[in-house]
Amino acid sequence: MSHRQVRPRESREWEIRTGNGPVRATSPVPRETWARVLAADPGAMVFHLPEWLDCLCAVGGWKDAGRLYRTGDGRELVLPMVCRPARPHLLAVRASLPPGWGTGGILAPGGVRPEEVDLILADLVTDRALRTRLRPSFDAAYAWPGPAPGFVSVPRTVHVLDLDGGMDAIWSKRWSANTRRHMRVAERRAEEAGLIIETGNSPQLVEHFYDLYLRWLDRLARERHVPPVVMRRRGRRSEPLAKFHAVAAALPGACRIRVATVEGRPVAAMITLLHGEVGVYWRGYSDKETAGRLRANYLLHLRSIEEACDAGCRYYEMGESGGIASLEQFKVRLGGEERPLTEYRLEREPLTRLQGRMDGIRGAAEHWISERGTEGP
Known part of the structure; x- marks a missing residue:
């Protein structure tokens, strides 16, 4: 499946005065420069690829707003970022990256340095967009400050499995006896049930994956006593089918879809993304x-x-768990260790506080409906 080409935005340049001399900034980032910096950053993930940003723009209605910074000592820093422009400009929204599209942050040769993060944060503060959202990857969290002036800090946690030493080390050092038993039981039961795993990135596998997603939404609707049509509408809006078709088509070497079937019926599916030293569930x-x-x-x-492991990855990042204890426990059983990071939000209005209140109201309403044991309106 193809997706529309993203038209490049008109380039603009500006200069930032610092104690170490001027820094030149350009937006959007020239693709050849982006590729060069990407290849030199050992922590680069699939979410930092230009092709990933193209999918985001084609499906999500965003525009490329990436920034390139050239420091006085010749360092090149790339901030993959998108924007949703608006009139007036004060209503524009920027993100690196938007919710549902992974982590963003700053790319730099050898990894970004703390003083470079400070430089870019200070530049973003001068931009009068309604909101700017930054969520760096776990591997770059060391370079980012705690609270940053002008930003709302939101703590996040992901689980990461260390792949150093390959499968032998994982089996012997990072998986408990109970986890190894689960794996052996899974292999035995799969053989007994005739379970087949198909791997690839074909449109058919995308459809199978999405069908399981819709069935998961239906189960969630029953558990929360919410009409399935409401839950599906909300789920399709936040995770459209076109999103997964676009990623599978644009990143055939990185996107891996696995679908487990029994007697021709899909029963489980997952998508992993491989790039450089990090594999992402x-x-x-x-x-x-x-x-x-x-x-x-x-x-x-x-x-x-x-x-x-075979691809040479050092880490297997399993993402956030949304506070769901059972999911956190599952990731821990897989050897995942907690890796804290911080999301940064630059807001002209207190949107984070307002969003928290709205989420609380919605949660209370769903709990009230669940307690009554009735269907929602």
Whole structure:
């Protein structure tokens, strides 16, 4: 499946005065420069690829607003970023990257330095957009400050499995006896049930994956006593099918979709993204009853981790868990260790506080409906 080409925005340049001399800034980032800096940053992830940003713009309605900074000592810094322009400009929104599209942050040869983060944050403060959202990757968190002047800091946590030493080290050092038992049981039950795992990035695999996502939404609707049509509408809006088709088509070497089927019926599926030293568990859904009995999710992760090791990855990043204890426990069983990071929001209005209140109201309403045991309006 193809997606429309993203038209480049008109380039603009400006100068930043610092104690170490002027810094030249350009937006958007020339692609050849982006590729050069990307290749020199060991912490670069698939989310930092230009092709990823193109998918985001084609599907999500964003525009490329990436920035290139050239320091006085010749360092080149790239901030992949998108914007949703508006009139007046004060209503524009910028993100590196938007929710649902992974982590952004700053790319630099050898990794970004703390003083370079400070420089770019200070430049962003002068931009009068309604909101600017920055969420750096776990591997660059060391260079980012705690609270930053002018920014709202939001703590985040991801789970990361260390792949150093390959599968031998993971089996012997990072997986408990209980986890190893789960893996062996999963392999045995898969063989007994005739479970088949298909791997690739074809449109058919995308459709199978998305069908499981919709079935997961239906289960979530039942648990929360929300009409399925409402839950599906909300789910399709936040995770449109076109998003996954675009990623699979644009990143055939990085996007890996695994679908587990029993007697031709998909029961579990997941998407991993491989680039450089980091493999990412991006999305995963399953038929809870069948997949749980067969432990199909364990088997899918086993195959994905094996592939990440074979590809030379150092880390297997499993993302956030949204405060769901069972999901956190599952990631810990897979050897995931907590890696804290901070999301930064530059806001002209207190949007984070307002969003927190709205989320609280919605949660209370869903809890009230669930307690009454009735369907929502």
